[in-house]
Each structure stands twice: as C-alpha cells, then as structure tokens.
Amino acid sequence: MVLVLLLPILIMVIASFQSTDGSFSLANYQQVITNHYYLKAIRNSLGISVVASAVSLVIAVIGAWALTRLSQKTKNILITLFNMSASFAGVPLAFSLIILFGNAGVWKAMTAAMHLKDSLEIYSLTGTTLAFTFFEIPLGIMFLFPVFEELNPEWREISAVLGAKPLFFFKKVILPVILPNMIEVFTLLFANAMGTYETIYALTGNSIVTIPILIGTLIDGGLTANIPLACTFATLFALVMTLIVWVGNRVTRSKREAA
Template identity: 30%
Template sequence: MTVIAENAEPLARRASKPVPNQTAVARIDWNWLGAVPYFAFTALFMILPIFYIFIGAFQTPEGSFTLQNILDLASPTLANSYWLSIRLSLASAAIGTVFGLALAYAVILGGMPTWMRHAFTTFSGVAANFAGVPLAFAFIATLGRLGLVTIILRDVFGINIYSGGFTLFSFWGLALTYLYFQLPLMLLVITPALEGLKTEWREAAEILGASRMQYWRMVGVPILAPSVLGCFLLLFANAFGTLATVIALTGSNFSVVPIVLFQQIRGNVLYNPNLGYALAFGMVVIMAVSNILYLMLRARAERWQK
C-alpha cells in the first residue's frame, strides 16, 4: 500500500500540471480582438491616406521629388483661400463658443428640468452631425430670399433683411449656417467641464464672503478657461474641414481651401493633383496643431478638476 501511495502522488502531480501548449493558449488575452476593426478602419482611412498625401505633396506628376508644390501654397490665390477658411472658422468658432457656453450654462447649471436637459442633449447629438446638402437646403428654405423666415419678417413685420445687405450666400451667411452644428457641438463638449464644477467650491467661496461674481472671477472662470479654449480649438478644426455645406450653399464661388482642393484634384481646368495633395497637407498640419493644442488644454482641465 505504501508503494502504491508513493507512486500515485507523482502521477497525480503530473496529471495536474497543464500541458505547455494549453497554458500558452490560455494566457493569450483575446479581449483585444474587439478593437481590430477599429484599428483596421483607422489605418485604411486615416493613417494610410495621410502618408499618401504627404508623399504626393512632394512629388511631380511624373513621380520625382519637388518642393514646388509646397512653395506654391504661398501664391496669392492659395494663400487667400487659406486665409478665408481661417477667418470663417475663427468667426464661427468664436460665436459658437460664446453662445454655446451660454446655452450649456442654462441647460446644465440653470436649473432646467431633467427631461428638458435630456431633450437638449439628444437634439445636440443629432444636430452636431447635421451638415452638407440637407443643412444648406434647410437654411435656403428658411433664410433664403424666398425663405419662410425671410417672407414672414418682410410681410408681417416689414423687415427686409436682404435690403439691409444681408445675404445667406456670403461670409456671415456661411458663419451663421455653421452655427447650426457648432452650437450643439459646444454644448456636448463643454458639459463635462460644467458638471465638474463642484458644489463645495462655491460653498467655500460663499463661506469666505465671496459674492457670486467673485466666485466666477476667481474660481469658476480660471477652472473653465482651459476647457473653453480647448472647445474653441475643436470648433475651429470642425469648421475648417467643412466642404459639403459650402458647395451646396454657394457652389464653387466661395473659394475656401476644401473647394480649391476639390478643384485641383477633380476639376477640368484647375487640375493638378499634386498641388491638391499639398493643399491637403497644409490642412492636415493646421488640423493637427489645433487638435494637439486641444488635447493639451483638455489634459490641463482634467488635472484642475481632479
């Protein structure tokens, strides 16, 4: 019996030991497989096109290396298109930041009922992605020369907005159109920062004798400033890459950078694909700088609110 017990113990230990191949398979973490479609999509539609644009920006149509495409970006026509896009993006981003912050304050901190707050948030999620031809048509039907609001203001209130110089197909008309998706986007991205303002900070300021204005000037505004500036940069980047809305609203008469880029790559007259790649490369640089600054400001805001 003793011999059997001594032999059975090593056999039991050997049987309990996992097979090496089974151990290796068991140690593999398969959870990352869910992220494979995302990384594949990012590589195919973001990373690889950026490399393709970068290479094409420094090539001639024959494939040789050149810096002429980059130097041509300083020509008056292309420089003006960049400046027009930057001014339009800055204007819509600034207005969207100011009024979007006021709207977010009213929704989040203004004592609005919960059901109304959820309704605003849901609508903002839809409106922030509403652009292109449907948005242009909606504004033409509303504020065009024969739009509903234009006719009501003219026939009921005697106000002719077009006689005063306003036109939907101008710089400020485009900026106004951009606000339709800029304001909801501002509401969505600034909401976490407003919710991060702790009640204890306001109560401590009141205990120390600070007025409401002093609380916002010395506590609220410094804490929110990085988030607000980051949202401004995000709105700027969002407006800078808009193409479909501009084309649908003004045709190709408003020469922002995306339209000039489209003409260089697809146009019959202004056909220079490599110059188009250079234009796209300049846009990528501007967008990258804006997003990097936004991420830096967001990280700073998160440190403040911890």
C-alpha cells in the same frame, strides 16, 4: 492607425513634393504662397472657422450652463434635440437655410411684408459663417454640458462661508475648471469647421473658395485635376490642425497644472 491615418498622411506628404509627371518638385508649395486665389482659400477657411468657432463657443457656454438649471425631463428632451442638431449638417442644412434665408425664403418674405431692410445674404461669406454655427453651437453644448453638470453648487456656499467674493470664486474656482475644457472645445469646433465641405458647397457652390472646396476641385476637376497640388493643400491643412491641437493641449495642460 497605420492604415487609416499614418499611411495616407505619408503618401499625401510625399505626393505634395511631386509634379504631375511624378518628379520631385517644390512648385506646389510655391504656387500656394504666390497664387492669390489659393491664398484667398486659406484666408476664407481660417476666417470662417475662427469666427464660427468663437461665436459658437460663447453661445454654447451660455447654453450648457442654462441646461444645468432645467429639470431632468426637459434636459433629456433638449439633449436629444441638440444631438440631432449637431448631426444636421451638409446638404440638408444648406437646403434648410436656403428655405429660411434664400432669395425666395421665409425671411425675405417676412422682411418684405413688413417693409424692413434685409441685409442678410446667406450665399455670402457672412451667411456661410452663420450656417456653420447652426451645427457648431449644439455640438459645443454637448461637449460642455457634462463639465457644467459636474460643478458642485456647494462650492459657492463654502466659498461664501470662507468670505470669498463672487468674482474671486469665479476666478479661482470655476474658471480653472471650465477654461481648459473651453479651449479643447474651441479646438474641436475649429477642426470641425475647417474640414466642412458639403454645407458650404451645397450653399454656395464654387463662389466662395475654401481649402476643402479647393481640394475637391483639384481632385475632381477633370482636365484641370492636379492630385499633387491637392495633396499639398491637404498637407498644409493637416499641419494647421496639428499646430492648433498642439497649442490647445499645451495651454490646457498649463492651466490644469496651475489649478
């Protein structure tokens, strides 16, 4: 923990308050607040992460519930596929999406052949968000499936015998069990999306700027490299993730205590 997490974070925070010559400075944080390009990177990262995580969570909830309704053999096959899909990110995923939805891809050829209007642009902000859901959805299903698997079918029968209506049963029995887990999974999906670098870089290069892309550019920029500024963005990134995790833990703790 000290070598891998605490020490690097400490060095990163200290470096964020330094200029390129090593002297103490607040100029890095001032640039982040005043530079429109840097603010755009923050907005893009937050926007992509929130939308991709929310959409993926909704589909993952439906997928995890549907998975519990299948036979054990089918479950095992799909779980294996979901495990593979959750790990299928980075350059291979970007290359697959380019083959499917790129300018010379399968989707473009199909829509052109059928004389249909094609408004999907995989190299755009919307296309990048769609790309993130390709690995976020199976990841969410794998996290949520054990939760739905533990729901006892007899609970509904007992609730019906006691005279509870389906809405009451869902609100008072099912929701308190799954909601804290959904919040935790959203936090994990958000963190995963915020830190994704390879997929968006392989898909769009530097045409769409995000915090990871910006950090990579500031580190590997040759003559334009600025390690202290990169550390500033990394520090802000860590603060955002800490805040998200803290809020998620607070909400889930209060939900579990209320249940």
